[in-house]
Amino acid sequence: MKLTQYIINDIGLQPISQTVGAFKAIFKEFTYTHLPVSENGVYIGLIAENDLRCFDETKSLIDYRYAIENVHADFNENWLEILAYFGKLETNLLPVVNPKDQNYLGYIELIDLLSVFSTTPFLQQEGALVVIEKSAPDYTLSEVTQIAEQANQKVLGLFISEIDLDKVQITLKIASQSITEVLAAYRRYDYQIISLHQEDRHTQTIKERSNYLKKYLDI
Secondary structure, three states: OOHHHHOEOOOOOEEOOOEHHHHHHHHHHOOOOEEEEEEOOEEEEEEEHHHHOOOOOOOEHHHHHHHOEOOOEEOOOOHHHHHHHHHHHOOOEEEEEOOOOOOEEEEEEHHHHHHHHHOOHHHHOOOEEEEEEEEHHHOOHHHHHHHHHHOOOOEEEEEEEEEOOOEEEEEEEEOOOOOHHHHHHHHHOOOEEOOOOHHHHHHHHHHHHHHHHHHHHHO
């Protein structure tokens, strides 16, 4: 993915010398959560609309310099790294600069970046999403893929969706809707299946009824 094709330039840098009231007026015209700020024509960071609400409208933003967040993306950064910036800042706009001279090039909208993710094979190709859980010290991503491959399944992609000191949850996409065997394989390796699957629930019900019948016959 070439980041440059998603750069927008309809909002220029806003000088820090502007009043808070001027910034608020700009925010009313757009639906962005942040605006790019400059000093002497050089990009210095983002100001959030939420922060401005408690500032004196007659004062210059210079008086609230501490609220400006010095963050941006380089145009050659990976789109996943940039997506992480959006999450940390809780913004829908992220400035892009040239890493060689730090020159402001424009900004990227969150919705455009999400559209890139939506076109990846992970989401586009048919298959089943599976969420598994295991003790954090005991898992490896190589083991996760090997278990699927040993069950004759192809993994289209995976990522760690939750983690703490005790447990880790991994979301993966299997290139098949018939996943009974691979779910059983993960259970054999002490992975808990977190996601719900109709096919798996049916198998579990049959197993439970079989165990009940066996107990009944043993009486």
